[in-house]
Amino acid sequence: MPPIHSHGCVCEAAGGLLPDSAFKDFAKYVDRPPTLRLRGGAKTREPDATKVKTIVRGARIWTADATNPRADAIAISETGRILAVGSEASVKAVPNADEAQVVDLTGRTILPGFVEPHMHPTFGAVVLNQFLDVYPFTVKNVEDVLDRLRAKCEEMDQAGRPNSDWVWAFGYDQALTPPCRPLLVEDLDSISSTRPIFIISNTVHTGYANSAAFAAASVTHTTPSVPGGGEFLKTASGSLSGVVVESALGVFTAHQPKLGPEEYSQALLEFLRRASRKGVTTVVDAALRLDEPSDDDALGGMVGAYLHLASADLLPTRVSLSPTSPYLTQATALARKIGRQRAPGDVVYLTESSDMVSIHAIKFVLDGTNQTMTAAQTQPYLNGDGGNKGDMNYPNTEKLLETVKKVKDVGFSAMFHANGDGALDQAIEVYDKIFGKPAPEDLFSGKGFRGRIEHCTITREEQIPRLKELNVIPSFLMQHLLYWGSRYRDVSLGPARAARMDPAGDCVKHGMPWSMHCDMPVTPVQPLQYVTTAVTRTNYYDGKIIGSEQCVSVEEALKSITIHAAIQSGFGDVCGSLSVGKSADLVVLDESPLDVEPSKIKDIIIEETWIAGKRMMHLM
Ligand SMILES: [Zn+2]
Ligand SMILES: [Zn+2]
Incomplete structure (x- = not known):
């Protein structure tokens, strides 16, 4: 059993805590990929992708789709895809609308389901x-x-x-x-x-x-x-x-009692339900350990747990998995055995008849954290032993380039944890050398190889347009600002660097997507709180604003937890906006974030989530 290695976020820490023997029956999934049953009971015929099943009416809908931003009704097909979204009259013009089940959500607000891109x-x-x-x-x-x-x-x-x-x-x-x-x-x-x-x-x-x-x-x-x-x-x-x-x-x-497979499965389900209750419909597991690199036979205990929940039709969110770099061999074998991938760099789906479980990017942890002054900076921390600039986990960039090249060659995208501007320099160099200069129109397409920076907390201004040139999308742990921002400002980094932390405003200025995440269990999952913080940049402890020039509008913040997070995670064609052809993944709120005071957005009540047109019943 590996010891806890925790250099960075909790990414590498899972080792000692998990069941040794969980899901050793994983082989049965490899031989015969699980087929998801349709929710809603026995069917006598295949669902029809063109036939309307449900019409949602009465709600105020914000779609995250710039071509059609507001609506008040949605028509959803038997396969859970959006057939029409717009005025009630236009939606009721779809064929056979009179046979559809009508769900009246008068007075409610509907947004695309939230995408949590790193937990x-x-x-x-x-x-x-x-x-x-x-x-x-x-x-x-x-x-x-x-x-x-x-x-x-x-x-x-x-x-x-x-x-x-x-x-x-x-x-x-x-x-x-x-x-x-x-x-x-x-x-x-x-x-x-x-x-x-x-x-x-x-x-x-x-x-x-x-x-x-x-x-x-x-x-x-x-x-x-x-x-x-x-x-x-x-x-x-x-x-x-x-x-x-x-x-x-x-x-x-090592003395922690192991959970049995059933207990572990239940604990995983409870974790995902916490996210679901906060409006999340897609989760990226940002550090998956498959199995010991030497063990070729026993593929992925944790993947087994996810597939187990999927085959029992219990998953309350979509799940996309990011194996950490030591498990590239296992991830490749798994993808080849049971995966479906449209094009290199795209999401690899692991379930035959649904898009609920997938693998996307391989995770690399380039540095530590600002809380512990181990994030790699180009300028020293202000406290601690003089001249401390944190630690690079890959002091030899050539070796890192070699490994990332392998990731690209087998068709996975790569994601880099980088909390300091020194680590970000290294990430930019690697993306530039391995993935080259991508087509600018693919920045928003959500297709092919996706570059992403996890946390991206401390940056220099000139690094942001470099990320855009490379189609690399940053994800900010905005609750760093909420909970630790005053410590960074007053103790470890000083006001100038703290003011630029989580530079969402710069991303908006440069016209590039960005997302927000919680890194739970580091901070709690609460996407509407991230929105309040991105808009107000107010610290939880002293109530002071940190870097007002990086504040963004409510609409930009909402895009970052919906469409932009979906594009970043390779799901831009599946979910993230309420657009014709996409899956009907949505969240129902009792008020609109666009109408309340930004400081109150965090308190809006989440009433339901839907995935592919189905209500997730545990929220009801
Ligand atoms: Zn993390
Ligand atoms: Zn991390």
Whole structure:
């Protein structure tokens, strides 16, 4: 089992937490690709792509389609495609309209279903299912964190759970939780001296253990460092401080009980439902681990989990998977065995009769995070040891070029995690050398090889038009600004660089698409909150505006969570806008984001999502 390696986002962290033997019956999917049953019960004939099944009327519809931006009715075919969208009279002019089921959504607002282009369901499912929540956004201070841990311990004691059962928690942030200090061994020993307690920080770079956890993991003050940057930090007197970093986390997470395949499947489903309840209809799993690179037979336990949910007709969102670069061989084998791809660089669909599960881009993590000052910058961080510019994960660009060339040769797109402007320079060089100069009209076509930058937090102004020239679309973790923006401004990066963080305004100025994501479990999924933040650029903690010149209009922000995120993820022809021929993927809201105060957009109630013309019932 690989130790947790967490250099970057949670992308590489999934290793130790997942079931070893999950979905070993994956072979049955390889031999016989699962065929999705149609929702809505037994059918006596094949659905007809030209025959109207449902007409939605009465709503105020924003389509994200510039050629037809507003409408009040939609006609949907038996196959879930949009046959007409426009005025009620024009929609009711489709053939056989009088036989259609009419759904009256008077007073509601309909938008295209939200596309969440970067989150971590396969890792986050375990975290949200098994770990106590101590996120900085949900706790008041360190005392509050300790109270939650104490309550959990008491609950386990009362339930008669043996002392060998650990307390696991996730999300602590020592830079944001007052009084902004690490959790120490004496804090955690005051809760229990007998039951192991282990907390993972929200960046997955740091962990906090009590004495019982150190004992259970056989770690003492003389235990050596762990390869991969793992350290058990000591006090001035040489004793264990309680804080552990990087690969040392794996020493503790090895004790995490494994979920069985059914439990894991259920946890994954719950994770996707969280996104669905926030209006999301398409999710990109931005770091998929397939299986050990040496193991040719056992293809992808996690892919198996997704296909299992798809074949049971349970997926509440479309899912597109991005295997991390060590799993290129497995991803290629999987795509060749069960995939359907229209053209090189396009999405590869893994289910025979639907477009619910696919693979698209191979993920590379070029640097770390700004929260931990490991994002690779061209100028040093302001605090910490003088001259620290963060870390490049691929100091040898030639080697990176070689690997990315292989990705292109087998027909996958590539996506680069780059939080600092130094890492972004490297990403631009690689796209330029490997993918060359693409046709400008393909920037908005959603076809072929798609370049994308994950996070793209700190940039220089001249890098934005370079991305446009290369048809590379950035995705901003806009909640970096919401939650950490004031720290970047006041502590690590200074006002000038913080003002340019997540430069959506520059992208609009240059006429190029961009998207927004949450990186859950790093921050919570809440697309309407990203819209509020992109429009107002207001920090959660001090209420101050960070970089007003990068504010965008509500409409541009809505495009970034719908059509532009769909194009970026290779789904531009399937969803992202309510256009004739596309799938009827939509979200129903109780108010229009275009009518309320931008600061209130985040509070709009999400009533339903639909995928391919079907209501996702768990929202009802
Ligand atoms: Zn990520
Ligand atoms: Zn990342």
